[in-house]
Amino acid sequence: MKLLVNSVRVIDKKSPFNGQVTDLLIEDGKIKQIGDRLDGAGAQVIDGNGLCVSAGWVDMRVQGRDPGFEHKEDLHSVREAASRGGFTEIVLLPNTQPVTDSKDTLNYIRHSGFGGLVTLHPAAAVTKKAEGVDFTEMMDLHQAGAIAFTDGENPVQNADLLLKTILYLRPLNALLINRPEDRELTLYGQMHEGVTSTLLGMKGMPSLAEEMMLIRDLKLLEYALEKNTYDTSAPVLHVSLLSTATSVQLIREAKAKGLPVSCDIAAHQLAFEDKDLLGFDTNLKVNPPFRSAEDNAAIREGLADGTIDAIVSDHNPHDEESKNLEFDHADFGITGLETAFALAAMHSGLNVGDVIEKLTTQPRHILRLPEVGIAEGATANLTFFDPNAEWVFDRSYSKSKNTPFLGQTLKGKVRGVINNGKQEWFQ
Secondary structure, three states: OEEEEEEEEEEOOOOOOOOOEEEEEEEEEEEEEEEOOOOOOOOHHHHOOOOEEEEEEEEEEOOOOOOOOOOOHHHHHHHHHHHHOOEEEHHHHOOOOOOOHHHHHHHHHHOOOOOOOOEEEOOOHHHHEOOOOOOOHHHHHHHOOOEOOOOOOOOOHHHHHHHHHHHHHHOOOOOOOEOOOOOOOOOOOOOOOOOHOOOOOOOOEEHHHHHHHHHHHHHHHHHHHHOOOOOOOOOEEEOOOOOOOHHHHHHHHHHHOOOOOEEEHHHHHHHOHHHHHOOOOOHHHOOOOOOHHHHHHHHHHHHHHHHOOEEEEEEEOOHHHOOOOOHHOOOOOOOOOOOOHHHHHHHHHOHHHHHHHOOOOOHHHOOOOOOOOOOOOOOOEEEEEEEEEEOOOOOOOOOOOEEEEEOOOEEEEEEEEOOOOEEEEOO
Protein backbone atom coordinates (compact mmCIF):
# COMPACT_ATOMS: atom_id res chain seq x y z
CA MET A 1 0.00 0.00 0.00
CA LYS A 2 1.29 3.43 -1.00
CA LEU A 3 -0.98 6.29 0.00
CA LEU A 4 -0.68 10.07 -0.01
CA VAL A 5 -3.13 12.06 2.12
CA ASN A 6 -2.98 15.75 1.29
CA SER A 7 -3.65 18.68 3.62
CA VAL A 8 -4.70 16.87 6.78
CA ARG A 9 -4.57 18.40 10.28
CA VAL A 10 -2.56 16.39 12.81
CA ILE A 11 -4.18 15.86 16.24
CA ASP A 12 -1.49 14.27 18.39
CA LYS A 13 -0.22 16.12 21.46
CA LYS A 14 3.07 14.20 21.39
CA SER A 15 3.77 14.87 17.72
CA PRO A 16 5.90 17.82 16.60
CA PHE A 17 3.29 18.25 13.85
CA ASN A 18 0.40 18.62 16.31
CA GLY A 19 -2.11 21.18 15.04
CA GLN A 20 -0.37 21.54 11.68
CA VAL A 21 -1.96 20.96 8.27
CA THR A 22 0.40 18.77 6.30
CA ASP A 23 0.70 15.84 3.86
CA LEU A 24 1.21 12.23 4.93
CA LEU A 25 2.91 9.65 2.72
CA ILE A 26 2.22 6.10 3.89
CA GLU A 27 4.01 3.12 2.42
CA ASP A 28 4.27 -0.53 3.50
CA GLY A 29 2.34 0.11 6.71
CA LYS A 30 4.61 2.96 7.83
CA ILE A 31 4.44 6.74 7.80
CA LYS A 32 7.27 7.31 5.33
CA GLN A 33 7.18 11.09 5.12
CA ILE A 34 5.37 14.09 6.62
CA GLY A 35 5.59 17.51 5.00
CA ASP A 36 4.20 19.94 2.44
CA ARG A 37 3.69 19.16 -1.26
CA LEU A 38 4.96 15.59 -1.01
CA ASP A 39 5.56 13.60 -4.19
CA GLY A 40 2.72 11.12 -4.63
CA ALA A 41 4.06 9.35 -7.71
CA GLY A 42 2.57 5.87 -7.85
CA ALA A 43 0.47 6.45 -4.75
CA GLN A 44 -3.25 6.47 -4.15
CA VAL A 45 -4.10 10.10 -3.36
CA ILE A 46 -6.73 11.19 -0.82
CA ASP A 47 -7.72 14.84 -0.55
CA GLY A 48 -7.65 15.51 3.17
CA ASN A 49 -9.01 19.04 2.98
CA GLY A 50 -10.92 19.59 6.22
CA LEU A 51 -9.86 16.25 7.70
CA CYS A 52 -7.99 15.59 10.93
CA VAL A 53 -5.76 12.59 11.63
CA SER A 54 -4.83 11.03 14.94
CA ALA A 55 -3.42 7.78 16.20
CA GLY A 56 -5.92 4.95 15.77
CA TRP A 57 -8.62 4.96 18.42
CA VAL A 58 -8.92 2.30 21.13
CA ASP A 59 -12.22 1.18 22.67
CA MET A 60 -11.72 -0.40 26.09
CA ARG A 61 -15.20 -1.90 26.48
CA VAL A 62 -16.95 -3.87 23.73
CA GLN A 63 -19.31 -6.84 23.86
CA GLY A 64 -18.39 -8.94 20.84
CA ARG A 65 -20.94 -11.72 21.56
CA ASP A 66 -18.93 -14.24 19.51
CA PRO A 67 -18.67 -17.15 20.32
CA GLY A 68 -22.16 -18.17 21.36
CA PHE A 69 -24.38 -15.23 20.53
CA GLU A 70 -23.54 -14.67 16.88
CA HIS A 71 -27.16 -13.74 16.11
CA LYS A 72 -26.53 -10.53 18.09
CA GLU A 73 -22.99 -9.81 16.85
CA ASP A 74 -20.07 -11.74 15.43
CA LEU A 75 -16.39 -10.98 15.10
CA HIS A 76 -16.80 -9.82 11.50
CA SER A 77 -19.68 -7.43 12.20
CA VAL A 78 -18.10 -6.04 15.35
CA ARG A 79 -14.93 -5.22 13.40
CA GLU A 80 -17.01 -3.52 10.70
CA ALA A 81 -18.89 -1.43 13.27
CA ALA A 82 -15.60 -0.59 15.02
CA SER A 83 -13.89 0.62 11.85
CA ARG A 84 -16.92 2.77 10.97
CA GLY A 85 -16.63 4.27 14.44
CA GLY A 86 -12.93 5.04 13.96
CA PHE A 87 -11.56 2.31 16.22
CA THR A 88 -8.53 0.34 15.08
CA GLU A 89 -8.26 -1.62 18.34
CA ILE A 90 -11.01 -2.88 20.64
CA VAL A 91 -11.08 -4.75 23.95
CA LEU A 92 -13.66 -7.55 23.96
CA LEU A 93 -15.32 -8.50 27.25
CA PRO A 94 -15.35 -12.20 28.19
CA ASN A 95 -19.15 -12.61 28.48
CA THR A 96 -19.49 -15.01 25.54
CA GLN A 97 -20.62 -18.65 25.40
CA PRO A 98 -18.31 -20.23 26.31
CA VAL A 99 -16.94 -17.47 28.51
CA THR A 100 -13.41 -16.35 27.65
CA ASP A 101 -11.92 -18.25 30.58
CA SER A 102 -9.70 -20.66 28.64
CA LYS A 103 -6.81 -20.36 26.21
CA ASP A 104 -8.88 -22.02 23.47
CA THR A 105 -11.56 -19.33 23.49
CA LEU A 106 -8.96 -16.60 23.94
CA ASN A 107 -6.96 -17.79 20.94
CA TYR A 108 -10.10 -18.15 18.80
CA ILE A 109 -10.84 -14.46 19.31
CA ARG A 110 -7.25 -13.25 18.95
CA HIS A 111 -6.54 -15.20 15.78
CA SER A 112 -9.81 -14.22 14.11
CA GLY A 113 -8.69 -10.60 14.14
CA PHE A 114 -5.00 -11.19 13.52
CA GLY A 115 -3.57 -8.79 10.94
CA GLY A 116 -6.97 -7.26 10.25
CA LEU A 117 -7.96 -3.63 9.99
CA VAL A 118 -9.31 -3.75 13.54
CA THR A 119 -7.13 -5.49 16.12
CA LEU A 120 -9.05 -7.55 18.68
CA HIS A 121 -7.80 -7.60 22.28
CA PRO A 122 -9.73 -10.19 24.29
CA ALA A 123 -10.02 -9.68 28.03
CA ALA A 124 -10.14 -12.88 30.07
CA ALA A 125 -12.50 -13.66 32.90
CA VAL A 126 -11.37 -13.39 36.51
CA THR A 127 -13.56 -16.33 37.53
CA LYS A 128 -14.71 -19.44 35.69
CA LYS A 129 -17.79 -18.73 33.57
CA ALA A 130 -17.63 -15.20 35.06
CA GLU A 131 -19.76 -16.52 37.89
CA GLY A 132 -17.69 -15.07 40.73
CA VAL A 133 -16.88 -18.40 42.40
CA ASP A 134 -13.62 -20.05 41.25
CA PHE A 135 -10.55 -18.35 39.78
CA THR A 136 -9.48 -18.90 36.19
CA GLU A 137 -5.89 -19.78 35.32
CA MET A 138 -4.95 -16.13 35.14
CA MET A 139 -1.21 -16.63 34.69
CA ASP A 140 -1.72 -18.94 31.70
CA LEU A 141 -4.31 -16.60 30.20
CA HIS A 142 -1.98 -13.64 30.66
CA GLN A 143 0.82 -15.47 28.86
CA ALA A 144 -1.63 -16.46 26.11
CA GLY A 145 -2.33 -12.79 25.40
CA ALA A 146 -5.22 -11.63 27.57
CA ILE A 147 -5.16 -7.83 27.51
CA ALA A 148 -6.77 -7.56 30.96
CA PHE A 149 -8.91 -9.47 33.45
CA THR A 150 -12.55 -8.78 34.19
CA ASP A 151 -15.84 -10.58 34.66
CA GLY A 152 -17.23 -7.96 32.30
CA GLU A 153 -20.95 -7.50 32.76
CA ASN A 154 -20.72 -9.28 36.12
CA PRO A 155 -19.07 -7.05 38.73
CA VAL A 156 -16.96 -9.02 41.21
CA GLN A 157 -19.19 -9.16 44.28
CA ASN A 158 -16.89 -11.15 46.58
CA ALA A 159 -14.38 -8.89 48.35
CA ASP A 160 -11.91 -11.71 49.01
CA LEU A 161 -11.90 -12.66 45.32
CA LEU A 162 -11.22 -9.09 44.29
CA LEU A 163 -8.42 -8.71 46.84
CA LYS A 164 -6.71 -11.93 45.80
CA THR A 165 -7.07 -10.99 42.12
CA ILE A 166 -5.17 -7.74 42.74
CA LEU A 167 -2.46 -9.69 44.55
CA TYR A 168 -2.24 -12.29 41.73
CA LEU A 169 -2.12 -9.78 38.90
CA ARG A 170 0.29 -7.23 40.32
CA PRO A 171 3.46 -9.35 39.81
CA LEU A 172 2.32 -9.98 36.24
CA ASN A 173 1.88 -6.24 35.61
CA ALA A 174 -1.64 -7.16 34.48
CA LEU A 175 -4.75 -5.03 34.68
CA LEU A 176 -7.95 -5.72 36.59
CA ILE A 177 -11.10 -4.07 35.19
CA ASN A 178 -14.21 -3.97 37.37
CA ARG A 179 -17.53 -2.17 37.13
CA PRO A 180 -18.73 -1.10 40.59
CA GLU A 181 -22.25 -2.30 41.37
CA ASP A 182 -23.68 -3.93 44.48
CA ARG A 183 -26.24 -6.20 42.87
CA GLU A 184 -28.14 -6.73 46.08
CA LEU A 185 -29.02 -3.04 45.98
CA THR A 186 -29.92 -3.00 42.28
CA LEU A 187 -31.91 -6.25 42.27
CA TYR A 188 -34.89 -5.90 39.89
CA GLY A 189 -33.89 -2.29 39.21
CA GLN A 190 -34.79 -0.77 35.85
CA MET A 191 -33.45 2.79 35.92
CA HIS A 192 -31.83 5.41 38.17
CA GLU A 193 -33.53 5.72 41.53
CA GLY A 194 -34.99 9.22 41.75
CA VAL A 195 -38.02 11.35 41.06
CA THR A 196 -38.51 9.95 37.56
CA SER A 197 -38.43 6.30 38.68
CA THR A 198 -41.03 7.17 41.33
CA LEU A 199 -43.25 8.91 38.75
CA LEU A 200 -42.98 5.92 36.41
CA GLY A 201 -43.51 3.38 39.18
CA MET A 202 -40.31 1.52 38.31
CA LYS A 203 -37.83 -0.05 40.70
CA GLY A 204 -34.83 2.23 40.95
CA MET A 205 -31.09 1.52 40.91
CA PRO A 206 -29.60 3.78 43.57
CA SER A 207 -26.35 5.67 43.11
CA LEU A 208 -25.38 4.13 46.44
CA ALA A 209 -25.00 0.71 44.78
CA GLU A 210 -22.17 2.04 42.62
CA GLU A 211 -20.57 4.23 45.26
CA MET A 212 -20.44 1.62 48.04
CA MET A 213 -18.81 -0.91 45.74
CA LEU A 214 -16.32 1.67 44.50
CA ILE A 215 -15.37 2.56 48.08
CA ARG A 216 -14.82 -1.16 48.74
CA ASP A 217 -12.69 -1.65 45.63
CA LEU A 218 -10.51 1.35 46.38
CA LYS A 219 -10.04 0.26 50.00
CA LEU A 220 -9.06 -3.23 48.87
CA LEU A 221 -6.60 -1.79 46.35
CA GLU A 222 -5.02 0.33 49.07
CA TYR A 223 -4.90 -2.65 51.43
CA ALA A 224 -3.31 -4.92 48.82
CA LEU A 225 -0.46 -2.52 48.05
CA GLU A 226 2.23 -1.46 50.45
CA LYS A 227 1.67 2.11 51.54
CA ASN A 228 4.00 4.73 50.06
CA THR A 229 5.39 2.22 47.55
CA TYR A 230 2.72 2.53 44.89
CA ASP A 231 3.98 1.97 41.37
CA THR A 232 1.93 4.50 39.42
CA SER A 233 3.59 3.84 36.05
CA ALA A 234 0.40 1.98 35.07
CA PRO A 235 -2.89 1.44 36.91
CA VAL A 236 -3.50 -1.84 38.73
CA LEU A 237 -7.27 -1.34 38.89
CA HIS A 238 -9.39 0.18 36.16
CA VAL A 239 -12.90 1.22 37.21
CA SER A 240 -15.27 1.02 34.27
CA LEU A 241 -18.44 3.03 33.59
CA LEU A 242 -18.57 5.64 36.32
CA SER A 243 -21.96 7.34 36.42
CA THR A 244 -22.35 9.39 39.62
CA ALA A 245 -20.88 12.60 41.01
CA THR A 246 -19.73 10.87 44.20
CA SER A 247 -17.94 8.17 42.18
CA VAL A 248 -16.00 10.82 40.28
CA GLN A 249 -14.98 12.46 43.56
CA LEU A 250 -13.91 9.11 45.03
CA ILE A 251 -11.60 8.47 42.07
CA ARG A 252 -10.27 12.01 42.32
CA GLU A 253 -9.37 11.47 45.98
CA ALA A 254 -7.84 8.04 45.28
CA LYS A 255 -5.59 9.52 42.61
CA ALA A 256 -4.57 12.34 44.96
CA LYS A 257 -3.40 9.61 47.37
CA GLY A 258 -1.31 8.12 44.59
CA LEU A 259 -3.34 4.94 44.18
CA PRO A 260 -2.69 3.21 40.81
CA VAL A 261 -6.27 3.47 39.58
CA SER A 262 -7.88 4.66 36.35
CA CYS A 263 -11.45 4.92 35.12
CA ASP A 264 -13.70 5.46 32.12
CA ILE A 265 -17.21 6.58 31.25
CA ALA A 266 -19.49 5.53 28.39
CA ALA A 267 -19.97 8.15 25.68
CA HIS A 268 -23.73 7.70 25.73
CA GLN A 269 -23.86 8.47 29.46
CA LEU A 270 -23.47 12.18 28.68
CA ALA A 271 -26.24 12.29 26.08
CA PHE A 272 -29.21 11.49 28.34
CA GLU A 273 -30.59 11.91 31.86
CA ASP A 274 -33.01 9.72 33.79
CA LYS A 275 -35.91 12.01 32.87
CA ASP A 276 -35.45 11.00 29.22
CA LEU A 277 -36.92 7.59 30.08
CA LEU A 278 -40.41 9.04 30.45
CA GLY A 279 -41.19 7.65 27.00
CA PHE A 280 -40.29 4.06 28.05
CA ASP A 281 -37.83 3.70 25.13
CA THR A 282 -36.06 0.40 25.82
CA ASN A 283 -33.07 1.60 23.78
CA LEU A 284 -32.39 3.92 26.73
CA LYS A 285 -32.24 1.05 29.21
CA VAL A 286 -28.57 0.79 30.14
CA ASN A 287 -26.47 -0.25 33.13
CA PRO A 288 -25.28 1.87 34.82
CA PRO A 289 -28.49 3.80 34.19
CA PHE A 290 -28.74 7.36 32.99
CA ARG A 291 -28.53 9.50 36.08
CA SER A 292 -29.28 13.11 37.01
CA ALA A 293 -28.16 16.40 35.44
CA GLU A 294 -25.92 16.94 38.48
CA ASP A 295 -24.21 13.60 37.91
CA ASN A 296 -23.63 14.43 34.24
CA ALA A 297 -22.15 17.81 35.18
CA ALA A 298 -19.75 16.09 37.58
CA ILE A 299 -18.70 13.64 34.86
CA ARG A 300 -17.92 16.52 32.51
CA GLU A 301 -15.85 18.14 35.26
CA GLY A 302 -14.01 14.86 35.82
CA LEU A 303 -13.24 14.61 32.11
CA ALA A 304 -11.94 18.17 32.05
CA ASP A 305 -9.63 17.87 35.07
CA GLY A 306 -8.26 14.45 34.10
CA THR A 307 -9.94 12.43 36.83
CA ILE A 308 -11.66 10.35 34.13
CA ASP A 309 -9.02 8.82 31.90
CA ALA A 310 -10.90 7.29 28.99
CA ILE A 311 -14.14 7.32 27.03
CA VAL A 312 -15.58 3.98 25.88
CA SER A 313 -18.47 2.94 23.66
CA ASP A 314 -19.79 0.22 26.01
CA HIS A 315 -21.02 -1.42 22.80
CA ASN A 316 -23.68 -3.88 23.96
CA PRO A 317 -25.62 -5.41 21.02
CA HIS A 318 -29.00 -7.11 21.45
CA ASP A 319 -31.39 -8.63 18.98
CA GLU A 320 -34.95 -7.41 18.45
CA GLU A 321 -36.39 -10.06 20.78
CA SER A 322 -34.30 -8.73 23.67
CA LYS A 323 -35.30 -5.08 23.28
CA ASN A 324 -38.69 -4.81 21.60
CA LEU A 325 -40.83 -5.69 24.62
CA GLU A 326 -42.03 -4.21 27.91
CA PHE A 327 -39.43 -2.01 29.58
CA ASP A 328 -39.00 -4.16 32.68
CA HIS A 329 -38.38 -7.27 30.53
CA ALA A 330 -35.93 -5.67 28.09
CA ASP A 331 -32.19 -6.28 28.36
CA PHE A 332 -29.77 -3.52 29.30
CA GLY A 333 -27.50 -2.07 26.62
CA ILE A 334 -26.87 0.19 23.62
CA THR A 335 -24.79 -0.42 20.51
CA GLY A 336 -22.18 2.33 20.65
CA LEU A 337 -19.15 1.74 18.43
CA GLU A 338 -20.34 3.88 15.53
CA THR A 339 -21.55 6.84 17.61
CA ALA A 340 -19.03 7.05 20.48
CA PHE A 341 -16.83 9.75 18.95
CA ALA A 342 -19.72 11.98 17.89
CA LEU A 343 -21.37 11.73 21.31
CA ALA A 344 -18.10 12.48 23.09
CA ALA A 345 -17.44 15.46 20.83
CA MET A 346 -20.99 16.78 21.20
CA HIS A 347 -21.61 16.24 24.92
CA SER A 348 -18.31 16.02 26.83
CA GLY A 349 -17.43 19.72 26.81
CA LEU A 350 -13.86 18.82 25.78
CA ASN A 351 -11.99 20.23 22.82
CA VAL A 352 -11.23 17.79 20.04
CA GLY A 353 -7.63 17.24 21.14
CA ASP A 354 -8.71 16.20 24.64
CA VAL A 355 -11.42 13.90 23.28
CA ILE A 356 -8.84 12.18 21.07
CA GLU A 357 -6.45 11.77 24.00
CA LYS A 358 -9.16 9.85 25.89
CA LEU A 359 -9.60 7.58 22.88
CA THR A 360 -5.91 7.02 22.13
CA THR A 361 -3.06 7.87 24.51
CA GLN A 362 -4.85 7.15 27.77
CA PRO A 363 -6.39 3.78 26.84
CA ARG A 364 -3.07 2.58 25.43
CA HIS A 365 -1.29 3.57 28.65
CA ILE A 366 -3.89 1.84 30.83
CA LEU A 367 -3.79 -1.35 28.73
CA ARG A 368 0.02 -1.43 28.46
CA LEU A 369 -0.19 -1.21 24.67
CA PRO A 370 2.71 0.25 22.65
CA GLU A 371 2.48 3.97 22.00
CA VAL A 372 1.24 4.98 18.58
CA GLY A 373 2.10 8.40 17.20
CA ILE A 374 2.29 10.48 14.07
CA ALA A 375 5.96 10.70 13.13
CA GLU A 376 8.11 9.64 10.20
CA GLY A 377 8.94 5.96 10.48
CA ALA A 378 6.05 5.24 12.84
CA THR A 379 3.61 2.42 12.20
CA ALA A 380 0.54 3.71 10.35
CA ASN A 381 -2.21 3.04 12.88
CA LEU A 382 -4.42 6.04 12.10
CA THR A 383 -7.95 7.41 12.25
CA PHE A 384 -9.12 10.18 9.90
CA PHE A 385 -12.12 12.26 10.94
CA ASP A 386 -13.94 15.55 10.48
CA PRO A 387 -14.93 16.97 13.90
CA ASN A 388 -17.25 19.54 12.34
CA ALA A 389 -19.15 17.35 9.86
CA GLU A 390 -22.84 16.82 10.55
CA TRP A 391 -24.26 13.49 9.43
CA VAL A 392 -27.36 11.38 9.84
CA PHE A 393 -26.84 8.01 11.48
CA ASP A 394 -29.13 6.20 9.08
CA ARG A 395 -27.44 2.79 8.95
CA SER A 396 -25.70 0.63 11.52
CA TYR A 397 -23.12 -1.96 10.50
CA SER A 398 -23.64 -3.88 13.74
CA LYS A 399 -25.90 -6.91 13.52
CA SER A 400 -28.02 -5.36 16.27
CA LYS A 401 -29.86 -2.05 16.06
CA ASN A 402 -30.53 -1.28 19.74
CA THR A 403 -29.55 2.36 19.62
CA PRO A 404 -31.61 5.52 20.21
CA PHE A 405 -29.48 7.43 17.69
CA LEU A 406 -30.65 5.83 14.42
CA GLY A 407 -32.11 8.59 12.25
CA GLN A 408 -30.53 11.30 14.40
CA THR A 409 -28.19 14.05 13.17
CA LEU A 410 -24.79 13.85 14.87
CA LYS A 411 -21.69 16.02 14.67
CA GLY A 412 -18.24 14.50 14.21
CA LYS A 413 -17.72 12.00 11.39
CA VAL A 414 -15.12 9.29 10.89
CA ARG A 415 -13.76 9.32 7.33
CA GLY A 416 -11.19 6.54 7.32
CA VAL A 417 -8.95 4.16 9.24
CA ILE A 418 -5.56 2.58 8.54
CA ASN A 419 -4.04 -0.31 10.50
CA ASN A 420 -1.92 -3.40 9.84
CA GLY A 421 -1.25 -2.27 6.27
CA LYS A 422 -4.97 -2.10 5.48
CA GLN A 423 -7.26 0.87 4.93
CA GLU A 424 -10.93 1.73 4.63
CA TRP A 425 -12.53 5.06 3.68
CA PHE A 426 -16.08 6.21 4.28
CA GLN A 427 -18.33 8.89 2.78
